[in-house]
Amino acid sequence: MADIIDGKIFAESLRAGIAAEVATLAFTPGLAVVLVGDDPASKVYVANKARQTVEVGMRSFEHRLPAETTQADLLALVQALNADAAVHGILVQLPLPKHLNTEAIIAAISPAKDVDGLTVTNAGLLANGLPGLVPCTPLGCILLLQDRLGDMTGLNAVVVGRSNLVGKPIAQLLLQQNCTVTIAHSKTRNLDQICKTADILIAAVGRSELIKGNWIKPGATVIDVGINRVPAAEPGKTKLVGDVAFSEAVQVAGIITPVPGGVGPMTIACLLRNALTAAKRIETTLEKELS
Numbered sequence: 001m002a003d004i005i006d007g008k009i010f011a012e013s014l015r016a017g018i019a020a021e022v023a024t025l026a027f028t029p030g031l032a033v034v035l036v037g038d039d040p041a042s043k044v045y046v047a048n049k050a051r052q053t054v055e056v057g058m059r060s061f062e063h064r065l066p067a068e069t070t071q072a073d074l075l076a077l078v079q080a081l082n083a084d085a086a087v088h089g090i091l092v093q094l095p096l097p098k099h100l101n102t103e104a105i106i107a108a109i110s111p112a113k114d115v116d117g118l119t120v121t122n123a124g125l126l127a128n129g130l131p132g133l134v135p136c137t138p139l140g141c142i143l144l145l146q147d148r149l150g151d152m153t154g155l156n157a158v159v160v161g162r163s164n165l166v167g168k169p170i171a172q173l174l175l176q177q178n179c180t181v182t183i184a185h186s187k188t189r190n191l192d193q194i195c196k197t198a199d200i201l202i203a204a205v206g207r208s209e210l211i212k213g214n215w216i217k218p219g220a221t222v223i224d225v226g227i228n229r230v231p232a233a234e235p236g237k238t239k240l241v242g243d244v245a246f247s248e249a250v251q252v253a254g255i256i257t258p259v260p261g262g263v264g265p266m267t268i269a270c271l272l273r274n275a276l277t278a279a280k281r282i283e284t285t286l287e288k289e290l291s
């Protein structure tokens with residue numbers, strides 16, 4: 001049986017460290033979260049983000065906009081937040097309603113306040129191995145891997161998924177750890193065989209329980225980023241499952257993250273970490289400009 005990583009406990013200790021550091025600052029970091037529409041899961045994530053922001057001693061600015069918000073209105077809000085000195089981090093909850101142009105909205109966020117690490121500037125910094133803001137879920141995965149594996153030099157890492165939010169940035173972070181990285185996706189041929197080469201397998205493809213136990217190399221470390229809501233055995237109820245068939249995989253892998261309770265909680269903890277990083281950088285730059 002694999003060792004099961006408890007992401008909740010890890011995230012709690014990360015948040016405790018952030019709170020301790022915030023308490024030492026001469027200013028209060030501020031994080032703005034923008035939600036457009038009524039997606040039930042997004043509403044829960046945004047509420048959790050706001051609550052945890054306050055719990056670590058930061059200021060939370062919540063902006064809930066109706067589903068019919070126009071591109072121009074959302075852009076105007078982002079620009080106002082860019083200009084607001086009390087706001088050090090800006091996050092626009094995804095997915096946005098279909099009529100909005102997500103790329104243009106993300107591009108409008110000041111890279112210094114882009115705590116999701118999604119602007120082209122931050123993606124470029126990551127690709128070049130330079131310090132920027134790194135997307136939260138990939139950062140959470142790497143922190144878990146570093147904690148469990150330490151040095152990852154030379155390990156074969158397979159990332160299943162190529163999104164800007166998870167797949168591409170985590171591949172970059174694994175390269176920085178000296179892994180040999182393969183990026184696979186839903187159209188990859190012989191996906192099972194490729195997965196079987198992985199010492200580290202990252203499942204971020206968004207397909208419930210796609211990755212079976214016999215796709216996994218015995219003893220591999222499996223990080224499941226998938227969050228898929230599927231019908232439960234009880235009629236009318238649903239449950240969360242990952243991209244990995246957990247009950248099979250847990251018998252083959254050496255280390256594995258569960259869903260829920262694995263990577264998910266790390267996402268918000270890493271958002272707070274990014275907000276702290278952004279705030280310190282912004283305030284330091286301001287101080288330099290004033291002196």
Ligand SMILES: Nc1nc2c(c(=O)[nH]1)N[C@@H](CN(C=O)c1ccc(C(=O)N[C@@H](CCC(=O)O)C(=O)O)cc1)CN2
Pocket residue numbers: 041044045091092093094095116136137165227240259260261262263264265266267268
């Ligand atoms: N702007 C962004 N949008 C989205 C991101 C993101 O990083 N930035 N990621 C996801 C959603 N997400 C945060 O926004 C997120 C997903 C899951 C969890 C989490 O704690 N999951 C729990 C289960 C929670 C549940 O019951 O639904 C777990 O896995 O244990 C936190 C944050 C998409 N959008």
